[in-house]
Amino acid sequence: xxxxxxxLLFCLTLSGAGVALAAPAAAPYLSANQFQLAxxxxxxxxxxxxxxxxxxxxxxxxxxxxxxAQVSQVQQDDEWEDSVFHFARESLGGGFSVxxxxxxxxxxxxxxxxxxxxxxxxxxxxxRPRPYEASSQVKPVLPPPEGDSYPSGHSMxxxxxxxxxxxxLPEKRSELFNRAQLNADSRVIAGVHFPSDLEGGKISAAxxxxxLLDDPKAAADFESVKKEIxxxxxxxx
Numbered sequence: 001x002x003x004x005x006x007x008l009l010f011c012l013t014l015s016g017a018g019v020a021l022a023a024p025a026a027a028p029y030l031s032a033n034q035f036q037l038a039x040x041x042x043x044x045x046x047x048x049x050x051x052x053x054x055x056x057x058x059x060x061x062x063x064x065x066x067x068x069a070q071v072s073q074v075q076q077d078d079e080w081e082d083s084v085f086h087f088a089r090e091s092l093g094g095g096f097s098v099x100x101x102x103x104x105x106x107x108x109x110x111x112x113x114x115x116x117x118x119x120x121x122x123x124x125x126x127x128r129p130r131p132y133e134a135s136s137q138v139k140p141v142l143p144p145p146e147g148d149s150y151p152s153g154h155s156m157x158x159x160x161x162x163x164x165x166x167x168x169l170p171e172k173r174s175e176l177f178n179r180a181q182l183n184a185d186s187r188v189i190a191g192v193h194f195p196s197d198l199e200g201g202k203i204s205a206a207x208x209x210x211x212l213l214d215d216p217k218a219a220a221d222f223e224s225v226k227k228e229i230x231x232x233x234x235x236x237x
Contacts, residue, residue: 026106026109026110026112026113027110027113028110028113028114028117029110029111029114029212029215029217029218030114030117030118030211030212030215030218032117032118034211035118035207035211036118036121036122037118037119037121037122037151037204037207037208038121038122038125038126040203040204040207041122041151041200041203041204042200043126044126044128044149044150044194044196044197044200045194045196047129047134051196052134055131055194055195055196056131056134056135056138056194058188058194058195059131059138059188059191059193059194059195060135060137060138062185062188062189062191063138063139063189063191066141066189070186070189071141071189071190073186074141074142074186074187074189074190075141075142077154077183077186078142078154078190080112080157082098082105082108082109083112083157083161084104084105084108084161084165085097085098085101085105087158087161087162087179087180087183088161088165088176088179090179091172091175091176091179092165092169092172092229092233093233093236093237094236095232095233095234095235095236095237096229096232096233097232100232100235100236101225101228101229101232102228103221103224103225103228104225104228104229106221107218107221107222107224107225108161108164110218110221111160111164111208111212111218112157114208114211114212115153115156115157115160115208116153118204118208119151119153119156119204120147122150122151122204123147123148123149123150123151123153124147124148126148126150126151127148128148128149128150128194128197129148129149130144130145130148130149130192130193131149131191131192131193131194132144132191132192133149138191139191140190140191140192141189141190141191142190142191142192144192145192149192149193149194149197150194150196150197150200151197151199151200151201151203151204152184152187152193152197152198152200152201153201154183154184154186154187154193154201155180155183155184155187155193155197155198155199155200155201155202155205156200156201156202156204156205156208157201157205158179158180158183158184158201158205159177159180159184159201159202159205159206160205160208160209161176161180162176162177162179162180162205163205163206163209164209164222164225165229167222167226168225168226168229168230169229169230169233180202184198184201184202185198
């Protein structure tokens with residue numbers, strides 16, 4: 001699939017309708033046939049299984065408990081463009097910004113292209129309906145995303161961000177992984193994912209990080225990113 005088409009599909013799939021494509025297309029680091037993400041994942045719960053029923057109960061419980069503040073946060077976390085900066089703003093402060101970190105922006109855009117090129121075939125291979133498709137009791141608070149439910153792309157992206165940023169800033173590891181968990185949980189609160197989708201996304205992120213850092217070009221770029229982040233945060237303090 002051409003890079004521009006992949007970028008368009010990614011934004012429509014993970015951010016919902018109405019999001020402008022402001023950024024130019026980026027090339028992934030890895031070849032599309034390098035591995036199959038589904039090879040590393042357990043299957044989602046079978047449609048009539050007790051595990052599936054527990055997954056649905058968890059979505060309905062989150063729906064019953066969600067507050068207006070949670071809905072607002074869910075909608076903010078649905079944005080995708082340069083999401084690593086939104087993701088880490090509270091943990092890393094004002095020095096972690098697009099303006100200060102061009103190498104970081106470019107690296108994470110390319111990593112997101114890798115994410116989508118391995119995520120979408122895995123979603124298709126499992127074909128899991130989203131919660132609101134599985135039950136009319138589920139009332140999502142986001143525009144229905146394109147693509148199937150398992151694994152969660154937002155969860156995968158959040159844990160990808162947390163893992164890579166934690167390698168650059170080990171002292172921030174706990175904060176960043178807590179943020180990734182909140183980002184993932186927002187998808188259940190929104191009614192667009194099951195809890196087991198989030199686990200699939202978490203595993204998927206670990207697989208992709210390992211594959212990316214085994215690639216010489218990605219690994220070299222990431223070393224530059226780590227230095228850039230350290231320098232930007234130091235100069236901002």
